[in-house]
Structure formats: structure tokens, C-alpha cells
Amino acid sequence: MCADTPETHDYKSTLNLPKTDFPMRAGLPKREPNWLARWEEIGVYDRLREKAGRKPFTLHDGPPYANGHLHIGHALNKTIKDMIVRSHQMMGFDARYIPGWDCHGLPIEWKIEEQYRKKGRDKDQVPINEFRGECREFARGWVDVQREEFKRLGVQGNWADPYLTMDFHAERVIAEEFMKFLMNGTLYQGSKPVMWSPVEQTALAEAEVEYHDKDSFTIWVKFDVVADGDLSGAKVVIWTTTPWTMPSNKAVVYGAGISYGLYEVTATPDECWANAGDKYLLADNLAADVFGRARLEDGQWTRLRDVTNDELADISLKHPLAGAEGANGEWDDLRDFRAAEFVTDTEGTGFVHCAPSHGLEEYELYRDLGMLADVITYNVNPDGRFRDDLPFFGGKAILKPNGKEGNANAAIIDKLVEVGGLLARGKIKHSYPHSWRSKAPVIYRNTPQWFAAIDKVVGDGLDTHGKTIRERALTEIDNVNWTPKSGRNRLHSMMEARPDWVLSRQRAWGVPLTCFTKKGVLPTDDDFLLRNAAVNARVVEAFEAEGADCWYEDGAKERFLGGIVNPDDYDQVMDILDVWFDSGSTHAFTLRDREDGTEDGIADVYMEGTDQHRGWFHSSLLQSVGTTGRAPYRNVVTHGFTLDAKGMKMSKSIGNTIVPEKIVQQYGADILRLWVAQTDYTADQRIGDEILKGVADSYRRLRNTMRYMLGSLNDFTEADRVEPADMPELERWVLHRLAELDAQVRDGYAKFDFQGVFQAVFTFATVDLSAFYFDIRKDALYCDGDTLRRRSARTVLDILFHRLTTWLAPILVFTTEEIWLERFPGEGSSVHLTDIPETPQSWLDADLAAKWAQVRAARRVVTAALEVQRVEKVIGASLEAAPVVYVADADQRAALESVSFEDVSITSDITVSGDDAPADAFRLPETEGVAVVFAKAEGDKCERCWKVLPDVGSHTHGGVCGRCDTAVDEANAG
Structure with missing residues (x-):
């Protein structure tokens, strides 16, 4: 006879149902700032530094530029860095992160100039240190803004004491590092073509240039041949997409291995710049194309004969403007004509026009021939206008101040038409270098600049990995671990082919080139540069105390030279350093000089976007091997670019940009961080509303898994713990999977493979746990009394809790903290103060x-x-x-x-x-x-566990099975 009647059967209170206040809805946008405040209050970063006996691990921060709000690329970058640092900290390292900012350079200077223009002020009328002070305050303001934006993403670091390239000590070290190039003989002043921005009026490094399509004029120009025999009176035709370089032409070159022919025009159509009887020298592979450009049809020209290289070697050429009325003899000298290796017959005419002041290949050709003095011109002013006294074209602009096409090209083309020097003209759309700041096209312009010679033997005794900067860099590249591996090949090929490093910029906001030149001495003379250790010491001492502004104070030259050498004998260099030298030197004043730096001045990781193979990775390697003989990093990790959902580059003009702040406001920073973890950051990645919704769905599934565990562990105590050896097989299988996964997680974090880590953990949580283990053990957890099976399951849940929260903590920094505090709500408690628990290998059981x-x-x-x-x-x-x-x-x-x-x-x-x-x-x-x-x-359905069993209804308590009957007794007794 059952003790209960059917009307009184209510067994819900006897079930061990999950109990937790952990909400299903995360509410991240509103709640995350509370955890940020808590971490700051309890000093998480500083407390981690107090953990003794740990091996240091340092990620050196590539400095973002302090001039605007964060974009999605910043968020991706800083989140990856944060995951690297946090994961290594939780694997037992003392993982340090010192945020940094690039504060000098043209973008900030440009902003201040824009403010001046709006107010009608002339920058050149403002004292330079007043102008520099405004630049400094502008940068400082954006550092403060970006710092808070980065912190909102959950990025943990030494935010109270970041490094800034404009700090006095940093400016001192940058100058000091520059002086090492001065003292070891690699610094020189040269006049050579460099990428020049007429709009910004400064030289640019390759890393400051981006390529965009541009419509350019293209012309086919006739040079009269001066030679004996039937070549006399013929014309060599060149093709160029830069008509503005024609006034600076000094030579034409041909290819020694190319087949050339002498061609004659037999008839001409209307509106053609060729005449019947004209003879032309052309590469055979390109002749038909050239005549087609001149509007000649088949049958209107004929090939007369081969032209040998020996014949070409005896030729001289006349510039098409030679003898022109009003030219004042500017172009009357015969043009040089010789073979060059860089000439091909794949496009153009088979002949290349040379203006060595505006082309690097031509410059190097005549440099190696020792003929630079004969071919270098100074026709183009810093603003991109021709010198005023240049015949026909004086004052003409290659580009307008707004970066649009000037009047120089059209004027030159018209003049060539007038003198009969043009065979054809047209337009071409091609990829062309633009300044990444002004977005205006750049030109190659010969101008005196300061260079670091990367192929000169460095006399500094640091030649373990090579005697030149290039040799050292190429050697060190193979001593670095690259993620992905393709990064090695990319930087290696760039380093193999790169020219000397242009160190100087003709601007005001930056660290000056702290050197002096002797008056009346040529740059090629040994005593042109003052190399004096006592002078250097004075300069760096002043920079340490006052910053680089002291270089620009009245009387600075006398202050630094007086009593050591005669100041009147020297000129003070006023150019500033390339900002890539600033950022390339950050290892010295951050890793080497700070207490929280590294013992050997080398970072464990540099991590930036793929564009930094030609930027920060590149300049840091050059600078470091030039001054220390080795690379400043052991690992280089590279991420791709962030595209929109359709795979298009983000652009304000297109309207497809995604701002991190809006994602954080809508979803929370953890969703943005999870997007980073789910993507293959080593390639270009996509982001959009639908993608973020998918990420949020993954987050909800994971959150529910953790919520289930929290509820089931509600009243778990150490008295409930069961040793693995005493557990049922199913629990031991879970422990086996944990041991497998622990090794996978640690290996993934060590290799910076966050996608691999998250996918492994997520699959385990949703497939192995939620869909399998939890599904099976729900019955025992809810319905068993105090059984070994239930205690074993809860022990496993506790073990799972500690691993899942710490495995995921580097990724979901806010959510894992919320989960942790739900169980361990102590005043100083934080998951980020704990390590990933060691998982015994004895748990592995392959059988x-x-x-x-x-x-x-x-x-x-x-x-x-x-x-x-x-x-x-x-x-x-x-x-x-x-x-x-x-x-x-x-x-x-x-x-x-x-x-x-x-x-x-x-x-x-x-x-x-x-x-x-x-x-x-x-x-x-x-x-x-x-x-x-x-x-x-x-049988009948048990009213408590819902199993259908034959014994239901035959026990003390009505409507239950035997297992539940015992459990009800235990519950009532409790």
C-alpha cells in the first residue's frame, strides 16, 4: 500500500534541480564597464606582476598613431595582442604588456596645419617650438581617447605608464640610436630620387605609400639619331607615362639582348604625327603596336633591316627640344645612349627614356658608371613646380596643392607636338603610388636626403650575423619564428631588394637628425659629418631633461658645440627623422630601458598587420641590426585586413565601415572578441551584421553550457569530491577528453592559434558535453540521491568549470569573470588572477x-x-x-x-x-x-524521473521507481 495518495504526489522539491542566479541574457554592453572598474580597483595587472618565480614573456606593442578614434583594424589588433598576453600569463608566464603610441610625424603636423589654415594663420610665421607644442598636445589628447577605447575592449596592460615616442626619454633614445648610425659610418647625405609628396613637401618611405589606380598621360616621343650611314636622321622612340620628366631627360637606354629593326613609314593617314619617309628604330616585338598607336595601318610601314648592338653603341641622340626657339640651349647637349639591363621588349618601344633625377633604376645605372654629375638635374621644386627659370615650363605644377593634376604634363605634351617631337599620345589607368596621409599622388624627385647605407660594412664589432645591415637583417630573419610562415618570405624578399634607408624628412614635428656638417666640405669628404662623442653626450643629456624641442631653441648650436669645436665651422641639420625610425627604435627605450622590459632587450612577440612587413617589422629589424647586430623579436605574428561582409575593403566613401564602438554598444566587447577568436586572423577576415549574429549565437550556446554547470554545482563542497580512480567510466572518459584538450589548448595558445583553441573548446562544450555527457548525466544529477554516480558527475563538473573558464578567459574576458564570480565572489577574486590548472597526464586512457x-x-x-x-x-x-x-x-x-x-x-x-x-x-x-x-x-511512468519501469508504484512513495523512492527518503531526511 503506497503511503501517498495520487493527489499529494509532488516530488519537485526532492529533485536536485540546478540553482543559479547567473542570467541567461548576458546584457554585456551595460555590465562590462562594471568589471572594468572592478579590475582597476583591485589592480589585476599589478597583482599579476607580483607573482614571483615566473619566466617573463613580453609582447612589444606596435604603436598605433595618436590621431583619431579606433577603427575595426585597431580592435582586431589589440584583441589578438590581449589574447596572446593573457593566455601566456595563464600558462605560467609573467606576461607583460606595455601599450605604446606613435606621436610624431606628418599626420599630426598636417592636422595642426589644417587648423591654422582655417584660422588664416601661416605656419611659417609661428615659432617652431610653439608649433611643436601644439602637435604635442594634439597627440596627448588622442592618446587619452584611444587609451579608454582600448580598455573598453577588455585589453589589459600597463595603461598607467605606456610608452610614447614623444616622451623626453624616448626622444633622447631615438636621437641616441640615430647617433649610432652617425658614429659607425653608415649615415651619409646623398642626392638621389626618393618618393616625394609635392602636397606635403616631404620625402616618404615605402611604408607611407599606398597604391591606387590613376589615369596618366602616356606619350611616344621621338629622339633624332646622330650617326653615320642610313641611321642618320632616323628616330629612336621612347614611351613614358610621366611626360613631366621629359625636361629632365639625360639619356636613352636599350636592351643588349633585344632584337631591333630599322623601320620606314611608307604612307600616312590624316591627323598623324609621322611622315612618309620617316625612319624609326624600334624593338621588333613592339613595332606593330607603336605604329598602331601612331594611327598607321598595316602596309603603311615596312621593316628595312636589322639593327645590331654594335650599331646602337655608335649612336648619339638629340633631345626633342634641342634647338627649339626660346630654349636657351637647355637641351642642346647630345643625350647619352647605352645598354641597360632593366630594358625589356614586353611593353613600350624597347627604348627607355632616362631622367636619373626621377627614376631609381636610371639613378643607380649612372651612379655605378660614375656619371651622376653629368645626368642629375634640379628642375622640380619641393612643391612639385618646375624651377622658375626652366624654359617653356618654369612655374608649371606637376600637381596642384590639392593633389589634382597640374598643368605641367599638358604644357610639355603641347610643346612636344609643336616641335614635332611626338609620335603618339594617350591615357593609361595604372596602379600608382599615393601618400597614405594626403591621398595625393607622389613623384620620384632628386633631393638631398640623409640615408643609412645598408650595404656598407659596419665598423661596430657586432658582425656575428653579418658585416652590413642587409646581411644581418637577412640572417636574423631566419632566426625568427613567423606566424604565418609566409611572413618570412615576404620580409626576406623586401630586405633583399630594398635601397638605402631614407632617414630624413623636411618637416617640423619629430626627433631631429642630431648631427652637424662642416661648412665648405663636400658630403663625400670624411670630415663632412661631425662625429664627436662629447657633443653627442651633451645632446642626449639635454633631450633627457628637456625633450627634442631644445634642438630648435635659439643658440642651440653654440650650446651643443661650444667649448668642444668651433660652432662657426658647422651647420646644424634641421630635418627630422622618418617616424619609422622612431617606431623602429621603440625596442630600445621600452624593452631595454624600462624595469618592466626584458633583460636582453628582445621581445618574445611583435604582432601587427601584414602591411607592417614593409613598415614596423621592417624598420624595427633594420634599426636593431644596425645598432645591436640582431633582431628585436623572437616571434612575429601577422594578421590580415578586415573587410566588410561582402569581402570589400572598408571605406568611408562607400559607407561600409564598421566602428568598434557601435559593436560594443550593441553586442558587448566579448562578442567582438569572440569574432576575433572565431576568424582566421592570419588572412583577411570579414565582419558584418549577419556574421556578428552568428557569433552571438555561438556565445549564447556557450553561455548556456556554463550556466548549466553553475546550476549543477550550486552547493558542491570538497566533501562531495570523488577521486578519478573511483569514478564510473563515463566520468573517466570526460577526464580523458579534458587531458587531450588541455594539451591542444596549451599548444594552440603557444602558437597564437586562437581560432583552433576556440573551435576545440566550443566543439567540446557543445558536442561532447551539452549534447552527450550533460544529456546523459542530467538524470543522475537531478534524480539520484547521494550516490557515487552523482558525486562523481559533480566532481567532473567542478573540474570542467575550472578548465573551461580559464581556457576561455583570454578570449571572453568579461563573461568568464562573471562566471567565476558567480562561484567565487570574494572581494579580490578574479579568474584573471588564476592560471589554467595543470591537468594530469594520468587521466589519458586511450583504451x-x-x-x-x-x-x-x-x-x-x-x-x-x-x-x-x-x-x-x-x-x-x-x-x-x-x-x-x-x-x-x-x-x-x-x-x-x-x-x-x-x-x-x-x-x-x-x-x-x-x-x-x-x-x-x-x-x-x-x-x-x-x-x-x-x-x-x-511499466508505468515514474512521476519523479519520468522513466517507464515495471516497478513504478510498488514502493513506499506512490508513483515512483525504486531509485526515486530511496532518493525521496534521503531528501525528506535531509
């Missing part, structure tokens, strides 16, 4: 894993078979079933019989059979040898 792989395979067939019955409404839930499972393989059958396979399959009963399965049994094609025949469970 057990193989056995449970067979169990899971059979379970999938049972689950699929029951789903058919549920869809057809034969049953409402799997607990109503008691199927027969036919298993052909004896080992697999034994595996199923050794476990509670009905619990694994979430049925009330199950029969495992070795007989042949009926033909109509349910099968899955991917699981051979397992078939299922459905049958309903016999």
Missing part, C-alpha cells in the same frame, strides 16, 4: 576512449531511430522506449553490455543482441553493424 567511441557510435543509431518514432508521434520522449539494438561486432557488443546503455541512450530499458538484425531494422549508413528495432518500454 577507454576507443571503447566509448564504439558506445557513442551505437548511441547515434539509437537516437536517430527514436527520433523517427517521435516525429511520427509514436512516442513523446525517448524514455518511453525500450529498443532492441543489434550489434554485429562482438567487441562493440561487449562494450555496450558493460555500461548502462539504456542510460547512455536515455531510454527506460534497452536490449543488446548479437543476433542478425531484421531486414526492416533502422540503420545509419555511416555506422555499419548496428541496427535498431523500436519497442515501447513496459
Whole structure:
């Protein structure tokens, strides 16, 4: 006789249902700032530094530029850095992160000039240190803004004491590092073509240039041949896309291995700049194209004969403007004509016009010939206008101040037409270098600049890896670990081909080139540069105390030279250093000089975008090998660019930009961080609303997994803990998976593979746990009394909790803190003060894993078979079933019989059979040898656990099975 009547059966209070205040809805945008405030209050970063006995691990921050709000690339970059630092800290390192900012240079100077123009002020009328002070304050303001924006993303670091390239000590060290190039003989002044911005009126480095399509004039120009025989009076034709360089032409070159011919025009159509009887020298492969450009048709020209290289060697040429009325003899000298290796017959005419003042290949050709004095011109002023006294073209502008096409090209083309020097003209759209700041086209312009000679033997005794800067750089590249590996090849090829480093800029806001030149001495003379250690010491001492502004104070030259050398004998150099030299030197004043730097001045990791192979990675390597003989980094990690959802580059003009602040406001920073973790950052990645919604869905699934664990661990104590050896097989299988995954997580974090780490953890949490282990053990956790099975499951949940929260903490910094504090709410508690727990290798059990792989395979067939019955409404839930499972393989059958396979399959009963399965049994094609025949469970439904069992109703408490009857007694007794 049952003690309870059906009307009083209420067993819900006797169930061990999950209990937690952890909300299903995260509310991240509103709640994340509270955790930020808490971390600052308890000093998480500083407390981590107090952990003794740890091996340092330092990520050196590539400095963002202090001149605007963050874009999505900044968010990606800083989040990856934060994941690197946090993961290594939690793996037992003392992982340090000192944020930094690039504060000098043209972008800031440009902003101040814009403010001046709006107010009608002339920059040149403002005292230079007043102007520099405004630049400094502008940069300081943006440092403060960006610092808060980075912190909002959950990025942890020494925000109270970042490094700034404009700090006095930094300016001192930058100058000091420059002086090492001065003293070791690699610094020189040269006049050569460099990329020049007429709009900004300064030289640019390759890293300051971006390439965009540009419509350019293209012309085919005739040079009269001066030679004996039938070549006399013929014309050599050149092709160029820079007509503005024609006034600076000094030569034409040909290819020694190219086949050339003498061609004659036999007839001409109307509106053609060729005449019948004209003879032309052209590369045979290009002749037809050239005549077509001149509007000649087949049959209107003929090839007369071959022209040999010996014949070409005896030729001289006249500039097309030679003898022109009003030219004042500017172009009357014969042009040089010789072979050059860089000439091809793939486009153009087979002849190349040379203006060595505006082309690097031509410059290097005549430099190596010792003929630079004969071919260098100074026709183009810093603003891109021709010198005023240049005949015909004086004052003409290559570019307008706004970067648009000037009047120089048109004037030159018109003049060439007038003198009969043009054969054809047209337009071409091609990729062309533009300043990444003004967005205006740049030109190659010969101008005196300061260079670091990268192929000169460096006399500094640091030649372990090479005697020149280039040799050292190429050697050190192979001593660095590159992620991805392609980064090595990219930088190596750039370093192999790069020219000398242009160090100087003709601007005001930056660290000056702290050197002096002797008056009346040529730059090629040994005593042109003052190399004096005492002078250098004075300069750096002053910079340390007052900053670089002291270089520009009245009387600075006398202050630094007086009493050491005669100041009247020297000129003070007023150019500033390339800002890439600033950022390339950051290892010296950050890694070497700070207490929280590194002992050897080398960073464990540099991590930036792929464009930094020609930027910061590049300049840092050059600067470091030039002054220390080795690279400043052990690992270089590279991320790609962030594109919109369609794979297009983000652009304000297109309107497809995505601002990190808006993502944080809508979803929370953890969603943005999770997007970073889910993407392959080593390639270009996409982001958009639909992508973020998918990320948010993954987040919800993971959050629910953690919420389930928190609820099930509600009142867990150490008294509940079970040793692994005493646990059921299923729990030991989970521990095995944890041991496997722990190794995978650590290896992934060590290799900066956050996508691999997250995917492994997420798959484990959603497939192995939620869909399998939790699904099975829910019954025991809810319905068992104080059984070994339930205590073992809760012990495993506790172990899982500590691993999942710490594994995910570097990625989901806010959510894992919330999860951690739900269990451990102490005043100074934080998941970010803990390490990833060590996971015993003894948990690994390959045999057990193989056995449970067979169990899971059979379970999938049972689950699929029951789903058919549920869809057809034969049953409402799997607990109503008691199927027969036919298993052909004896080992697999034994595996199923050794476990509670009905619990694994979430049925009330199950029969495992070795007989042949009926033909109509349910099968899955991917699981051979397992078939299922459905049958309903016999008995009544337990009102407490919902299993259908024969003994329901035969125990003390009405409507329950034997297991639940005992559990109710325990609950009532408790």
C-alpha cells in the first residue's frame, strides 16, 4: 500500500534541480564597464606582476598613431595582442604588456596645419617650438581617447605608464640610436630620387605609400639619331607615362639582348604625327603596336633591316627640344645612349627614356658608371613646380596643392607636338603610388636626403650575423619564428631588394637628425659629418631633461658645440627623422630601458598587420641590426585586413565601415572578441551584421553550457569530491577528453592559434558535453540521491568549470569573470588572477576512449531511430522506449553490455543482441553493424524521473521507481 495518495504526489522539491542566479541574457554592453572598474580597483595587472618565480614573456606593442578614434583594424589588433598576453600569463608566464603610441610625424603636423589654415594663420610665421607644442598636445589628447577605447575592449596592460615616442626619454633614445648610425659610418647625405609628396613637401618611405589606380598621360616621343650611314636622321622612340620628366631627360637606354629593326613609314593617314619617309628604330616585338598607336595601318610601314648592338653603341641622340626657339640651349647637349639591363621588349618601344633625377633604376645605372654629375638635374621644386627659370615650363605644377593634376604634363605634351617631337599620345589607368596621409599622388624627385647605407660594412664589432645591415637583417630573419610562415618570405624578399634607408624628412614635428656638417666640405669628404662623442653626450643629456624641442631653441648650436669645436665651422641639420625610425627604435627605450622590459632587450612577440612587413617589422629589424647586430623579436605574428561582409575593403566613401564602438554598444566587447577568436586572423577576415549574429549565437550556446554547470554545482563542497580512480567510466572518459584538450589548448595558445583553441573548446562544450555527457548525466544529477554516480558527475563538473573558464578567459574576458564570480565572489577574486590548472597526464586512457567511441557510435543509431518514432508521434520522449539494438561486432557488443546503455541512450530499458538484425531494422549508413528495432518500454511512468519501469508504484512513495523512492527518503531526511 503506497503511503501517498495520487493527489499529494509532488516530488519537485526532492529533485536536485540546478540553482543559479547567473542570467541567461548576458546584457554585456551595460555590465562590462562594471568589471572594468572592478579590475582597476583591485589592480589585476599589478597583482599579476607580483607573482614571483615566473619566466617573463613580453609582447612589444606596435604603436598605433595618436590621431583619431579606433577603427575595426585597431580592435582586431589589440584583441589578438590581449589574447596572446593573457593566455601566456595563464600558462605560467609573467606576461607583460606595455601599450605604446606613435606621436610624431606628418599626420599630426598636417592636422595642426589644417587648423591654422582655417584660422588664416601661416605656419611659417609661428615659432617652431610653439608649433611643436601644439602637435604635442594634439597627440596627448588622442592618446587619452584611444587609451579608454582600448580598455573598453577588455585589453589589459600597463595603461598607467605606456610608452610614447614623444616622451623626453624616448626622444633622447631615438636621437641616441640615430647617433649610432652617425658614429659607425653608415649615415651619409646623398642626392638621389626618393618618393616625394609635392602636397606635403616631404620625402616618404615605402611604408607611407599606398597604391591606387590613376589615369596618366602616356606619350611616344621621338629622339633624332646622330650617326653615320642610313641611321642618320632616323628616330629612336621612347614611351613614358610621366611626360613631366621629359625636361629632365639625360639619356636613352636599350636592351643588349633585344632584337631591333630599322623601320620606314611608307604612307600616312590624316591627323598623324609621322611622315612618309620617316625612319624609326624600334624593338621588333613592339613595332606593330607603336605604329598602331601612331594611327598607321598595316602596309603603311615596312621593316628595312636589322639593327645590331654594335650599331646602337655608335649612336648619339638629340633631345626633342634641342634647338627649339626660346630654349636657351637647355637641351642642346647630345643625350647619352647605352645598354641597360632593366630594358625589356614586353611593353613600350624597347627604348627607355632616362631622367636619373626621377627614376631609381636610371639613378643607380649612372651612379655605378660614375656619371651622376653629368645626368642629375634640379628642375622640380619641393612643391612639385618646375624651377622658375626652366624654359617653356618654369612655374608649371606637376600637381596642384590639392593633389589634382597640374598643368605641367599638358604644357610639355603641347610643346612636344609643336616641335614635332611626338609620335603618339594617350591615357593609361595604372596602379600608382599615393601618400597614405594626403591621398595625393607622389613623384620620384632628386633631393638631398640623409640615408643609412645598408650595404656598407659596419665598423661596430657586432658582425656575428653579418658585416652590413642587409646581411644581418637577412640572417636574423631566419632566426625568427613567423606566424604565418609566409611572413618570412615576404620580409626576406623586401630586405633583399630594398635601397638605402631614407632617414630624413623636411618637416617640423619629430626627433631631429642630431648631427652637424662642416661648412665648405663636400658630403663625400670624411670630415663632412661631425662625429664627436662629447657633443653627442651633451645632446642626449639635454633631450633627457628637456625633450627634442631644445634642438630648435635659439643658440642651440653654440650650446651643443661650444667649448668642444668651433660652432662657426658647422651647420646644424634641421630635418627630422622618418617616424619609422622612431617606431623602429621603440625596442630600445621600452624593452631595454624600462624595469618592466626584458633583460636582453628582445621581445618574445611583435604582432601587427601584414602591411607592417614593409613598415614596423621592417624598420624595427633594420634599426636593431644596425645598432645591436640582431633582431628585436623572437616571434612575429601577422594578421590580415578586415573587410566588410561582402569581402570589400572598408571605406568611408562607400559607407561600409564598421566602428568598434557601435559593436560594443550593441553586442558587448566579448562578442567582438569572440569574432576575433572565431576568424582566421592570419588572412583577411570579414565582419558584418549577419556574421556578428552568428557569433552571438555561438556565445549564447556557450553561455548556456556554463550556466548549466553553475546550476549543477550550486552547493558542491570538497566533501562531495570523488577521486578519478573511483569514478564510473563515463566520468573517466570526460577526464580523458579534458587531458587531450588541455594539451591542444596549451599548444594552440603557444602558437597564437586562437581560432583552433576556440573551435576545440566550443566543439567540446557543445558536442561532447551539452549534447552527450550533460544529456546523459542530467538524470543522475537531478534524480539520484547521494550516490557515487552523482558525486562523481559533480566532481567532473567542478573540474570542467575550472578548465573551461580559464581556457576561455583570454578570449571572453568579461563573461568568464562573471562566471567565476558567480562561484567565487570574494572581494579580490578574479579568474584573471588564476592560471589554467595543470591537468594530469594520468587521466589519458586511450583504451577507454576507443571503447566509448564504439558506445557513442551505437548511441547515434539509437537516437536517430527514436527520433523517427517521435516525429511520427509514436512516442513523446525517448524514455518511453525500450529498443532492441543489434550489434554485429562482438567487441562493440561487449562494450555496450558493460555500461548502462539504456542510460547512455536515455531510454527506460534497452536490449543488446548479437543476433542478425531484421531486414526492416533502422540503420545509419555511416555506422555499419548496428541496427535498431523500436519497442515501447513496459511499466508505468515514474512521476519523479519520468522513466517507464515495471516497478513504478510498488514502493513506499506512490508513483515512483525504486531509485526515486530511496532518493525521496534521503531528501525528506535531509
